[in-house]
Amino acid sequence: MxxxxxxxxxxxxxxxxxxxxxxxxxxxxxxxxxxxxxxxxxxxxxxxxxxxxxxxxxxLVLHGARELLEEAYHPDGQFEADRLGTEPITGAAELAALGLTEAGRGKKKRGAPPKIPPRGVVAVTGRLTVPAVRTAVARSGLELLPPAAGGAAPGVSGARRAVSADPFEGLADVREAFHxxxxxxxxxxxxxxxxxxxxxxxxxxxxxxxxxxxxxxxxxxxx
The missing domain is CATH 2.30.40.10 (Urease, subunit C, domain 1)
Known part of the structure; x- marks a missing residue:
């Protein structure tokens, strides 16, 4: 059509x-x-x-898929905010306490992984190790790209940084985020x-x- x-x-x-x-x-x-x-x-x-x-x-392309999708849990604002709050949950002990199954870590909303907010993202970079998360990304249609060189997004110095769900963060020109x-x-x-x-x-x-x-x-x- x-x-x-x-x-x-x-x-x-x-x-x-x-x-x-x-x-x-x-x-x-x-x-x-x-x-x-x-x-x-x-x-x-x-x-x-x-x-x-x-x-x-x-x-847009969003860097740090593994940190966003596998190393953090984003509570469902409609069903979990009263129990878990609204901020991402990180840390091995905190994530283990949630008792998430692999399927739970790869759950989707409206065809896309729930941990990527609606910001025009069509591709993500990183190496995903949880099969359910990889499946959720593939089913959504998001393109999975290799990690950015040096582990940092363009325009951001340093190999490790607090990963943001905003594709524009750290860029001198937001058009650098175009995929x-x-x-x-x-x-x-x-x-x-x-x-x-x-x-x-x-x-x-x-x-x-x-x-x-x-x-x-x-x-x-x-x-």
Whole structure:
């Protein structure tokens, strides 16, 4: 099924200029065309149209998957906050006291691992050792990449750091967090942020993510 994703502006990659009224035409899990909405709409009048407020960009890469997914437990805000609080639980003794099964460590919500917040993430780096967690990541469609060189994310010095769930943290230019480009023939993998343009993306932050698309399907949509 053809889907036309229209945004206030389209930023196809790190060095590109924003295209006002840009759109992305998706067929299944691939992008078939990128360009002005009027042009693509006329080209595929039968396509379902999704209108997004803000800036459509490549999806983001998040570093430190093992620390976030295997070395911390993020309580379910709806069902566990009263008993466990809302902050991530870390430490071998604290995690052991939870009595988590392997299946519990790999549980998913809405098709994605629950420990990755909806911030436009389409890829993670790290080496995962828990089979259920690896399975959850694969089923979500997230791409698993090798650890960053030296164990640190780009723009962050030092081999060890407190891993953040924010893909923009420590980056001089938030566009360094882009994973790939939005281009015809490429995978339908991108994100939309409530930002007016590239210059305001830093101020808006990754938490301003409106939607995340992986493999042509909505992994996350702000309601």
């Amino acid at each position: 053809l889907t036309l994703h229209r945004a206030d502006a389209l930023l196809t990659g790190r060095g590109a200029d924003p295209l006002p009224g840009g759109a992305v035409l998706v067929d299944g899990g691939r992008i078939t065309a990128v360009g002005p909405y009027e042009e693509l709409g006329a080209r595929a009048p039968q396509a379902r149209v999704r209108r997004w407020p803000g800036l459509l960009t490549p999806g 790939g480009v939005v281009a015809a023939g490429g995978p339908a993998r991108f994100a939309v942020f409530a930002a007016a343009g590239a210059g305001s993306l830093r101020e808006a932050g990754s938490a301003a993510c409106v939607a995340t698309v992986i493999g042509g399907r909505l992994l996350h949509r702000r309601r």
